[in-house]
Amino acid sequence: MTHIKTKLGRRAFIKNTSLAGGGLVLGFSWLNSCKPKGADAVAMELEMPKEWYEINGYLKIGDNGVVTIMSPNPEIGQNVRTSMPMIVADELEVDWKNVVVEQAPLNTNLYSWQVAGGSRSISSSWQNLRMAGATARQMLKNAAAQAWQVPAGEITAIAGVLSHEASGNFAGYGEMASAAASLEVPEEIELKEIADFSIIGTSRKNVDGKKIVTGQPLFGLDVQREGMLIASLVHPPAFGMKLKSFDAESAKQMPGIHDIFSIKLYDEDYKKNTFHFTAFNELIAVVGESTWQVFQAKKALNIEWENASDITETVTMFGNDMEVNFPAGMEDSETHTTKLKELVTSKGKVTRKDGDPETAFKNAAKIIERSYSCPFLAHNTMEPMNFFAHVTEDHAELLGPTQTPEWMEPAVSEVLGLPLESIDIQMTRQGGGFGRRLYGHFMVETALISKKMKAPVKLVYSREDDMTQGIYRPAYYATYRAALDADNKLIAFHVKGGGIPESPVFANRFPAGAIDNYLAEDFTLNSNITTGAFRAPRSNFIAGAEQSFLDELAEEMGKDPIDFRLELLKRAQENPVGEKESNDYDAARYAGVLELVKEKANWGQSEAGVHRGVSAYFCHDSYVAQVLDMVLENNKPVVQKVTAAIDCGIVVNPDAASNLSEGGAIDGIGHAMYSGLTFKDGAPEQNNFDRYRLIRHSEAPKSIETHFVKNDIDPTGMGEPPFPPVMGALANALYKATGRRHYHQPFITDKPPLVG
Amino acid sequence: MAAFSLKINGTQHEINVDPTTPMLWVLRDHLHMVGTKYGCGIAQCGACTIHLGDNAVRSCQLPVSSVGDQEITTIEGLSENGDHPVQKAWLEVDVPQCGYCQAGQIMTASALLKKNPNPSDTEIENAMNGNICRCGTYTRIRKAIKMAANTNQNS
Numbered sequence: 001m002t003h004i005k006t007k008l009g010r011r012a013f014i015k016n017t018s019l020a021g022g023g024l025v026l027g028f029s030w031l032n033s034c035k036p037k038g039a040d041a042v043a044m045e046l047e048m049p050k051e052w053y054e055i056n057g058y059l060k061i062g063d064n065g066v067v068t069i070m071s072p073n074p075e076i077g078q079n080v081r082t083s084m085p086m087i088v089a090d091e092l093e094v095d096w097k098n099v100v101v102e103q104a105p106l107n108t109n110l111y112s113w114q115v116a117g118g119s120r121s122i123s124s125s126w127q128n129l130r131m132a133g134a135t136a137r138q139m140l141k142n143a144a145a146q147a148w149q150v151p152a153g154e155i156t157a158i159a160g161v162l163s164h165e166a167s168g169n170f171a172g173y174g175e176m177a178s179a180a181a182s183l184e185v186p187e188e189i190e191l192k193e194i195a196d197f198s199i200i201g202t203s204r205k206n207v208d209g210k211k212i213v214t215g216q217p218l219f220g221l222d223v224q225r226e227g228m229l230i231a232s233l234v235h236p237p238a239f240g241m242k243l244k245s246f247d248a249e250s251a252k253q254m255p256g257i258h259d260i261f262s263i264k265l266y267d268e269d270y271k272k273n274t275f276h277f278t279a280f281n282e283l284i285a286v287v288g289e290s291t292w293q294v295f296q297a298k299k300a301l302n303i304e305w306e307n308a309s310d311i312t313e314t315v316t317m318f319g320n321d322m323e324v325n326f327p328a329g330m331e332d333s334e335t336h337t338t339k340l341k342e343l344v345t346s347k348g349k350v351t352r353k354d355g356d357p358e359t360a361f362k363n364a365a366k367i368i369e370r371s372y373s374c375p376f377l378a379h380n381t382m383e384p385m386n387f388f389a390h391v392t393e394d395h396a397e398l399l400g401p402t403q404t405p406e407w408m409e410p411a412v413s414e415v416l417g418l419p420l421e422s423i424d425i426q427m428t429r430q431g432g433g434f435g436r437r438l439y440g441h442f443m444v445e446t447a448l449i450s451k452k453m454k455a456p457v458k459l460v461y462s463r464e465d466d467m468t469q470g471i472y473r474p475a476y477y478a479t480y481r482a483a484l485d486a487d488n489k490l491i492a493f494h495v496k497g498g499g500i501p502e503s504p505v506f507a508n509r510f511p512a513g514a515i516d517n518y519l520a521e522d523f524t525l526n527s528n529i530t531t532g533a534f535r536a537p538r539s540n541f542i543a544g545a546e547q548s549f550l551d552e553l554a555e556e557m558g559k560d561p562i563d564f565r566l567e568l569l570k571r572a573q574e575n576p577v578g579e580k581e582s583n584d585y586d587a588a589r590y591a592g593v594l595e596l597v598k599e600k601a602n603w604g605q606s607e608a609g610v611h612r613g614v615s616a617y618f619c620h621d622s623y624v625a626q627v628l629d630m631v632l633e634n635n636k637p638v639v640q641k642v643t644a645a646i647d648c649g650i651v652v653n654p655d656a657a658s659n660l661s662e663g664g665a666i667d668g669i670g671h672a673m674y675s676g677l678t679f680k681d682g683a684p685e686q687n688n689f690d691r692y693r694l695i696r697h698s699e700a701p702k703s704i705e706t707h708f709v710k711n712d713i714d715p716t717g718m719g720e721p722p723f724p725p726v727m728g729a730l731a732n733a734l735y736k737a738t739g740r741r742h743y744h745q746p747f748i749t750d751k752p753p754l755v756g
Numbered sequence: 757m758a759a760f761s762l763k764i765n766g767t768q769h770e771i772n773v774d775p776t777t778p779m780l781w782v783l784r785d786h787l788h789m790v791g792t793k794y795g796c797g798i799a800q801c802g803a804c805t806i807h808l809g810d811n812a813v814r815s816c817q818l819p820v821s822s823v824g825d826q827e828i829t830t831i832e833g834l835s836e837n838g839d840h841p842v843q844k845a846w847l848e849v850d851v852p853q854c855g856y857c858q859a860g861q862i863m864t865a866s867a868l869l870k871k872n873p874n875p876s877d878t879e880i881e882n883a884m885n886g887n888i889c890r891c892g893t894y895t896r897i898r899k900a901i902k903m904a905a906n907t908n909q910n911s
Contacts, residue, residue, distance in 0.1 A: 700894035
């Protein structure tokens, strides 16, 4: 048993909400207001109790032993709504069959890090979730001890039953829940041993599965309310433009249209936080009775746009202010590429230097230099941006899909002029996130429209709105150089990368620490096109570039690509270059996934006609190696299989984690191979799935196999890490299959490279 | 505005809407059946797939005026208790990640199996290629369709 404190100084991690005077713990279920026939089919399988007793902010126990566990974090498809409650349930010692899961509302008093970002949902709440379950278990034991007049230490709790062997007493959790709820939270509690976990580490099905396959309301777009109006926005047709004037008279006469007006999201002197990021401050809102009517009215507006001037804004990120410049002008992709190519050959900003790379390159017998690039990407969550708001004079209710309720609440509060305590934010299940819903401008927009209309409003982005008003994955460019001596030994390594508007290079990641002479450099190109986090930011490009380059380097040196990486990792482990702590990764765990994938994929024994590529990468504290098998069918590359090895510490829900690994591989192959957003005169050239290509069924791997490294390390990231490396494995397999290296994403349009 | 009488999931519904309104929005906004999803509005993603008679169609491109007396089935009406073989297979394989596209995937898959109870891999790919899953659950979808096909064969 591990003993831990439930308080740190005056800060209590676990609060007894019934003693605290009934703070808002249990948000009302929004589904109740729009429940079609059969919506309760799932819940009906479990008999509901007559009374619920709140033990703490994470759970309540019914008089019949049924337990409701709150899932605090936004659910974007990473399956936290199942895996977070699993952690609580395991420590509580309750049968998973008796657990009902509810989405918790935003509550910064009860929960920490209610964010879907950085693959941190599980890792950042791991301890709190365990503590919530373990504290409740202890309180139930204490209640039983009082009732039976026996020492609490002699009571055991197994699968929802408390028992005292000596006296022969036993009781279900439901019988002790009322008494337990009135007890003080113990100051110290015991956590289970990892070996004793009975739910964590076992595969449990998605708690929303039945509702998903029967089409029950779950998502933001599904919200319906009495008297609710539908709103949609019109934004400038190009980055670098703004609203000049508009005439809505004829559109206002269209059936079902209630009002058309412009909204301004913030005043010029308003200091935005990073997550209140948006390209266009002034938008036209069309409000009406149905989505179709509103979409039609948008087309009937007469609007004049004008060129925006250069704007510099102060943006605050976790308390630090920074200046962000949006230059004037309409940009296009061709110019971007030209400028990036110029910048990569100009003086960069050195971010790490080991040894004397300049001299090593000067004395090299051979220098290999390759350049890589990728385009902007739109997140394209299948559920477009949307939100519901009901703003009155003294209260704002917001409901919908957001990855950052906690960080958007202050923005909503400030824009509406309402105190934080008057803002209630609840989360629906979300039709994908991928980073797009970190930027919650749509919450502010909906709130402003509801305030103006004095009515409940659901804002709906059309797919075209969603794709052309994005917070895109930046376009990146990187050049890698390696110096070999006369013995074909690697003596120096140089990476120089930049992008619009940030560099993708992580200077202290592999192969930093494994090569004596090492140089990393950054450059940036400013733009008025809004960019932000996209599943595994920066890694989602640099992993593929780096892993392709290492593959080419291994070939040049006559080495097996896995052995070559393992040699470098051995050096980084045994005799790292630079201070050991300056290297971000753990070389032993890195090598571990390569060894595992080598074994599981039977590396070195591939069948005739099967072309293999390998890749390995570290991000979000986790390690992923992938082997990709490709065959040519009618000269077309087909991915037959991906074998993945992952070290993300303790795996809470293995089958669900495998699902993320499969999705990550498909997502990575899809974006590297097919996707891209290009600009002409400031406007995206793709605005829907007819021109923006996403991977489809026939292009997905025929099979994907995932193997997890077994260890007792606290869980690390799982949502993002499987995504970046597969792009390298794909490029390396493509080379084996076609004889041609691919350097520029999307590979499907990559012309024969300039070098190589 | 015009009056329409539609047979959806075995029940007759009377509505009064603009005749150009796509069935997608009739279902979602007027009848509050939100299982049919909006994804692209141009029949490119398949999230809005419903059955018109026995055929899988994209409801975002189906004006309400063109339905007539053809029967419509939506995800809500695919089975009484969510126990259609395809739905059961979806749960067994635990297909969904975000889950948003899955109703459309299930409607396309169930229409395929009705016409072709034992499809080959290529036939599955061809039938399913119009349904995008942004989370990348394609391999699980294929597995679930095969499982449902086997259930059909054995029953």
